[in-house]
Amino acid sequence: MGSKVVQKTLFSLSLLLTAAAIVFINVLLYSPSTRKSLLGANYTVFGVVPGAPAKPSAGTPARSPTNNRRILDPAAINGMYFGASIDWEAKDVPLSFNQRFGKPLPFVMYFANITTNGMALVSELKYIIDAVVRVDGAILGLTVMPMDPLEQLSDAVYDQLGRVCAEINKNGIPVMLRYAHEMNGNWFSYGQVPTAYKASFIKATNAVRKYTNLTSMVWAPNSPSGYPWLAAGSGPKAKSPDFIAMDTNQDGKLDYLDDPYTPYYPGDDYVDWIGFSVFHFGNNLNSNTMPVDGEFRGVIQYVAGTDKLAPTWDLYTQFSQARNKPFAVMETGAAYYPKNVKPGDPTEMDIKRAWWKQVYSTDTLTRFPLMKLISWFDIAKEEQINGGETTSSFLYRDFRISWDKTIADQFKADLPPRVFFEDAPETALH
Template identity: 30%
Template sequence: MLFLSFILALFSAASPVHRIGPNRRYNPAEYGLPENSMIINDISMGFLPQFETGQTIEQLNNALPYPMSIVGDYISISAEDMSLPQYQQQQANLLALYPRPVYMATIMPVDGLYAFDSSQADAVSYAMNDLNNQGFTVWIRFAYEMNGCPAWNAWGCDPAGFKQAWEIMTTSLRANAPGCYMMWSPNIDAASNSTYPGNYAQYYPGDAQVDLTGLSLYWFGYQQHENTLPTTDFFINSVTPFYDQNKPFIVAETGAAYHYELDTDTPAPGGATEYDIKTQWFDQLFGTYTKTQFPLYVGAVWFNYDKDENRNGTMQTIDYRALLGNPDVQTAAYHLDAPY
């Protein structure tokens, strides 16, 4: 197991333990990942906070022995509003952070792909360049999960439109924000209408326009609405067809769902505990064997949400949180960076 007893998991004020394997082929500093942060087996740990419910970066960092390596956010942009409101709301909180985490900006072109133009792209680039000048590296996760079909986003299920909008964003970013990287980030769970795993190949913009590859990959349990344990090697089997031997890879959005009957505290069927589901997913995300299989695996960003959601036709309340939810799960997350 990845987790230690409380006695063995004591921390000092020194830098965290970083296990650098013989197969490491990337420089974390090149991609903005701070050394003095949550890094497990050379895999950086980040979070997508549920800002809209009052979660803060500070709260999450206070629940960890070291600050998160990556802070994610969802940022909408349209012709009517190019102010990047979600980013503006978090700007002061970001500037208070040290060490500087990577800022993973999930840019959502809410008017659709063909309405996205250079003025919107420039608004993103100028704002993120200002953040670069404050010491942040930014990963632009543009039009994420674009391969979801039928389209679950305004920018989904249109390979030609996606590539057109991607090129506009990439051109602007490389001209105006040299401290930013373009992350191509489809969803693994979008293959219902395709024989190709994940249905993502047709959306790839090409090596010259992609700096990082990302993937949305969750454990949802049996039928996506029952509390069952992650199957052995689910992570490795899911990532292997996607993994690029030449591009740094990030699990850009992840979590392990714990299902409740809608708006209750009654667990859904399945029988597995929240602790076991989430700690076993931690093992697959951050284990030494996983890193050995994917030397360019850079980091994982945990979706720290608690929300009502329709999974496979069943409305439920789903707790994805690693922090600020179940205290035993939070303790396990805290101790991920301990020597073992």
């Protein structure tokens, strides 16, 4: 009888000791102040410094985790960084990109939605953070797209956005926040409402800066080709504040003679980077055709028409150069339509190579010295084109350059000096 009591007592004691050990380990893992007071500054748990970035897996190209963070001081970079949008939905991650491409990303893009309830899928951000940490040193390009009317976003929603950016930054990951991009277009719910847009961007900037100084704000309109994209009956109502703002030449109508950028600019105090999107989609947005000479440059320095009145809308000169702000092409690529190949079409290599030789070129580096980042859209996806319930169709567009070794190797071979990856030596950046 006595032995059974002793056994029960020992069993209960072992349970208590086990529970205490679990609590102690969790305190070590999740309470920095307790860890430091108990173990000192140079502690480890199971051989790992808690909170430190995860070590990159074997096979990742060698790199310095501090080099590309110089992008936070872009004036110090004599050249530009390469970046990429990867297909997170298809479970692609930066480490996989690095391994198949053979060069380490200094910048990777992720898209997130925000609603009146706050940021959607915040739980997924831990997965994103862990994936970026594993390629220590990479900057996260965070594109946040409001899904509800901007006037309905509360202060609490903006506050959450600021806290999310700060949490990412605490993991050692700088953020370039592209908030409500392509706002001068009519394809997003927040498009072509300049009054509400500017107020929203300012609130987002203030919320981010309340919590962190490691997140840069990127103002990124779309190419003005086709602006203002108004079908009959669409767009802001005549004489409304948004109409008046968009009618920059005050002729009582909205057309290609109106400035496609200035109505949406929130002000120098709230913008750190000037961003842009520019793609080659082929003729009629649906065919395998070659880029024309000067196409990339011509979109940035866009001449809106062929008549004598045609104005030039030069995003780089007007906003980057005039305001001394760094310029980033946040998305670019050339579309190949593998399911729509016709006799005589150029090859995938022909189309994509012709585009990247314009985009990543000595001419680009020379002509646009404040252009410090160009990010390739390394995704293939089914996209809806032409618009309208009766005329819409879907096409499979392949923008990728990293998935085909021959294409990836040719891309790297064609890059001029001063286009940097994360393994660029410190001395090369000057």
